[in-house]
Amino acid sequence: MKQFWKSMLKSPSGVIGLVILLFAISVAVFGPMLFPNSPWRMVQRPFLPPFTLSNVPLGTDALGRDVFAGMIFGARVSLLVGLVSTLVALVVGVPIGAMAGYFGGKVDDALMRFTEFFQTIPSFALAIVLVAILQPSIYSIVASIAVVSWPPVARLVRGEVLSLRTREYVQAAVVTGQSNSWIILREILPNALSPVIVLASLMVATAILLESSLSFLGLGDPNLISWGYMVGAGRTVIRQAWWITVFPGVAILISVLGLNLIGEGLNDALNPRLSREGR
Amino acid sequence: MPKRVLLGLLLACGLTASALAQEPKTGGVINAVIQPEPPGLMLALVQNGPTQMVSGNIFEGLLRYSPKLDPQPELAESWSVSEDAKTYSFKLRKGVTWHDGKPFTAADVLFSIEMLKQTHARARTNLAQVDKVEAPDDYTVVFTLKQPFGPFLGIFEVGSMPMVPKHLYEGTDWKTNPYNNAPVGTGPFMFKEWQKGSFIRLVKNPNYYERGKPYLDEIYWQIIPDAAARSVAYETGKVDVLPGGSVENFDVPRLSKLKDTCVTGAGWEFFSPLAWLWLNNRQGPLADKRVRQAIMYAIDRDFAKDVIWNGLGKVATGPSASTIKYYTDDVRKYPYDPAKAKALLKEAGYKGEKIRLLPLAYGETWQRWGEAVKQNLQDVGMTIETIATDVAGGNQKIGDWDYDIAFTYLYQYGDPALGVGRNYISSNIAKGQVFNNVEGYSNPEIDKLFAEGATATPDSKRKEIYDKAQKILVEDVPVAWMLELQFPTIMRCKVKNLITTGIGVNDGFKDAWLDK
Numbered sequence: 001m002k003q004f005w006k007s008m009l010k011s012p013s014g015v016i017g018l019v020i021l022l023f024a025i026s027v028a029v030f031g032p033m034l035f036p037n038s039p040w041r042m043v044q045r046p047f048l049p050p051f052t053l054s055n056v057p058l059g060t061d062a063l064g065r066d067v068f069a070g071m072i073f074g075a076r077v078s079l080l081v082g083l084v085s086t087l088v089a090l091v092v093g094v095p096i097g098a099m100a101g102y103f104g105g106k107v108d109d110a111l112m113r114f115t116e117f118f119q120t121i122p123s124f125a126l127a128i129v130l131v132a133i134l135q136p137s138i139y140s141i142v143a144s145i146a147v148v149s150w151p152p153v154a155r156l157v158r159g160e161v162l163s164l165r166t167r168e169y170v171q172a173a174v175v176t177g178q179s180n181s182w183i184i185l186r187e188i189l190p191n192a193l194s195p196v197i198v199l200a201s202l203m204v205a206t207a208i209l210l211e212s213s214l215s216f217l218g219l220g221d222p223n224l225i226s227w228g229y230m231v232g233a234g235r236t237v238i239r240q241a242w243w244i245t246v247f248p249g250v251a252i253l254i255s256v257l258g259l260n261l262i263g264e265g266l267n268d269a270l271n272p273r274l275s276r277e278g279r
Numbered sequence: 280m281p282k283r284v285l286l287g288l289l290l291a292c293g294l295t296a297s298a299l300a301q302e303p304k305t306g307g308v309i310n311a312v313i314q315p316e317p318p319g320l321m322l323a324l325v326q327n328g329p330t331q332m333v334s335g336n337i338f339e340g341l342l343r344y345s346p347k348l349d350p351q352p353e354l355a356e357s358w359s360v361s362e363d364a365k366t367y368s369f370k371l372r373k374g375v376t377w378h379d380g381k382p383f384t385a386a387d388v389l390f391s392i393e394m395l396k397q398t399h400a401r402a403r404t405n406l407a408q409v410d411k412v413e414a415p416d417d418y419t420v421v422f423t424l425k426q427p428f429g430p431f432l433g434i435f436e437v438g439s440m441p442m443v444p445k446h447l448y449e450g451t452d453w454k455t456n457p458y459n460n461a462p463v464g465t466g467p468f469m470f471k472e473w474q475k476g477s478f479i480r481l482v483k484n485p486n487y488y489e490r491g492k493p494y495l496d497e498i499y500w501q502i503i504p505d506a507a508a509r510s511v512a513y514e515t516g517k518v519d520v521l522p523g524g525s526v527e528n529f530d531v532p533r534l535s536k537l538k539d540t541c542v543t544g545a546g547w548e549f550f551s552p553l554a555w556l557w558l559n560n561r562q563g564p565l566a567d568k569r570v571r572q573a574i575m576y577a578i579d580r581d582f583a584k585d586v587i588w589n590g591l592g593k594v595a596t597g598p599s600a601s602t603i604k605y606y607t608d609d610v611r612k613y614p615y616d617p618a619k620a621k622a623l624l625k626e627a628g629y630k631g632e633k634i635r636l637l638p639l640a641y642g643e644t645w646q647r648w649g650e651a652v653k654q655n656l657q658d659v660g661m662t663i664e665t666i667a668t669d670v671a672g673g674n675q676k677i678g679d680w681d682y683d684i685a686f687t688y689l690y691q692y693g694d695p696a697l698g699v700g701r702n703y704i705s706s707n708i709a710k711g712q713v714f715n716n717v718e719g720y721s722n723p724e725i726d727k728l729f730a731e732g733a734t735a736t737p738d739s740k741r742k743e744i745y746d747k748a749q750k751i752l753v754e755d756v757p758v759a760w761m762l763e764l765q766f767p768t769i770m771r772c773k774v775k776n777l778i779t780t781g782i783g784v785n786d787g788f789k790d791a792w793l794d795k
Contacts, residue, residue: 038654040650040653040654040657041654041658042582042586042651042654046586062529062586062647063586063587063647063650063651064586132669135666135667135668136667137667218646218667219667220667221667222638222649222650222665222666222667223664223665233643233646233647236527236529236643237529239533240529240532240533
């Protein structure tokens with residue numbers, strides 16, 4: 001573990017990514033406590049440009065709502081959706097992939113055809129359809145993002161398990177009569193985890209983008225403010241008021257960038273093939 | 280500097296001189312936006328908004344209406360009403376010809392009425408009180424009613440009752456008649472060509488019965504599907520007129536500030552779109568009158584007008600728009616007063632029960648309005664959940680009465696008997712419809728008042744009845760009236776006299792002229 005952190009902190013992209021993510025998370029967690037103004041409340045005159053009044057530093061939107069408050073509260077929704085939907089996708093994808101890879105044969109065939117069924121449909125189109133049918137709400141959005149993002153996890157885990165299945169220590173565990181679930185959970189999965197962690201960090205970024213795109217199209221939860229919603233609502237007035245779209249847009253850009261950098265750093269740190277000393 | 284002052288003086292002089300003169304000039308071509316492309320131009324068969332806007336200049340009705348909705352002569356030059364208010368006779372204008380040269384006579388009127396009864400749903404309803412129509416001679420038409428019907432003189436506008444050429448339609452299959460694609464009317468402009476997806480071109484009717492009119496040579500109705508592209512088309516000078524609703528609301532202030540641009544909200548008096556919130560009177564907290572009144576106090580309607588509608592429109596005082604006949608503002612007032620709203624909610628025993636809000640899925644303006652109303656209601660302590668849905672889904676929910684609060688706006692057609700009463704009388708409560716009495720308000724006194732109002736004579740008696748009805752309704756708040764909407768028409772200032780009647784651009788090019 002110490003080794004991991006050491007190499008993680010050595011990779012510059014990993015450090016930058018971690019800093020951005022920690023900042024975003026602390027904004028999401030503590031921001032609403034420090035700035036308790038509701039982002040939906042009309043506080044100033046509409047279309048107030050940024051940097052003119054200190055209590056609304058980033059200006060106001062078409063209804064006179066505080067853009068800064070929207071950014072803070074939006075961080076909560078965007079990050080939460082990203083993290084939760086990734087977790088759900090992992091919870092679905094990892095067992096399916098592990099079982100397919102471990103048992104092989106008919107089980108593998110059945111599970112992989114099922115996975116391909118989801119993979120053949122363009123993921124964003126499927127997400128739109130799901131949210132539209134289920135009615136936009138935070139739950140349906142998390143569910144639909146999870147539904148479109150678990151297949152790559154399942155495929156990745158299956159590949160890893162397939163290769164680990166033939167290793168001597170796994171064979172040894174089989175010979176000593178360990179149960180299947182014990183072998184999968186204790187012997188195989190811990191060793192298959194590093195690529196999954198890298199993938200997961202990128203999935204969070206994708207999920208944030210997906211949520212933003214859904215909100216942009218008006219399919220966000222109408223009761224919660226998110227960055228994507230702010231961009232979507234401000235898009236129509238972009239010629240009069242650039243700041244309504246630009247600030248949340250930059251927030252999406254930076255947090256997605258941060259997560260990608262973390263993914264890169266994790267990849268460097270966790271990949272045993274990259275020599276840790278000779279760099 | 281002195282040079283500039285001189286120039287300014289000259290300009291000022293020039294402006295006052297032309298303002299004083301206002302002598303219409305003949306000639307010129309106008310490009311206007313039509314949005315969306317109409318499905319057809321035969322006004323007797325198709326009555327979409329865009330069809331009315333284009334074809335209102337090709338066809339004509341017996342009457343047109345001033346912004347105050349007083350009837351004015353069009354194809355009928357005069358009319359008289361019998362003592363018992365059951366017989367209306369119209370004297371038709373002589374010397375009127377169809378665009379193909381055939382004379383327009385009373386026979387065309389009789390034929391049009393028979394045809395419209397089959398093809399035009401609203402005309403059929405409007406004519407329900409008519410017992411018989413006769414033509415004693417070529418230039419007289421006499422309507423005999425079953426019983427007096429107050430708003431009768433309000434049903435003859437071109438979109439409600441267009442005159443159709445008998446000689447081209449009698450005995451044909453109306454739906455496949457070739458003249459549907461090249462309509463022939465009596466109006467100031469004649470149909471010339473329609474390049475689908477591109478433009479509709481109308482040209483001056485040289486034989487128009489009002490000598491000297493129309494002033495313009497041609498009108499091009501440009502078809503531009505994208506809202507942003509329509510704004511750009513105006514900015515770049517491709518089009519001169521943006522009729523109400525053809526650009527997004529938030530573009531209006533920017534376009535209005537452009538050089539030589541004039542904006543007006545007039546020309547919608549006949550339709551008088553009134554926006555309100557359906558309040559489901561049947562169930563939950565909203566069944567209590569005090570909660571409904573609290574909603575009226577809680578919502579900042581001036582904010583909605585100034586910010587969301589860019590200052591256009593008017594805060595509604597009750598069920599009638601102020602442009603509708605027998606409107607009165609002598610009713611209970613509901614200013615923005617959150618404290619009073621809170622007190623009323625407390626008095627009604629409201630405990631934060633969840634209330635579902637259904638915005639109208641007609642685009643950004645309505646979404647923003649939904650958010651503002653939600654915030655207003657939350658500010659006084661109500662728990663509001665916005666339901667996101669599309670137009671069809673929203674209609675379904677409203678039709679099934681599966682909502683608590685829902686946005687809408689409806690046309691009023693000039694008279695309480697045509698456009699107002701329908702939303703409050705209990706006989707209009709029926710599942711599956713998105714108009715009429717959706718809120719489930721039922722009050723025998725209101726039923727009686729609207730029934731009497733439609734047939735009462737004379738006008739002063741009607742006024743008395745409708746005053747009373749408005750007072751009761753505003754006290755009961757069956758729905759929460761928001762704004763009298765105005766859809767601004769944006770045009771170059773050189774376009775003069777475009778909007779002179781209560782239906783605006785729909786029949787406006789008859790009088791319009793270009794100041795070159």
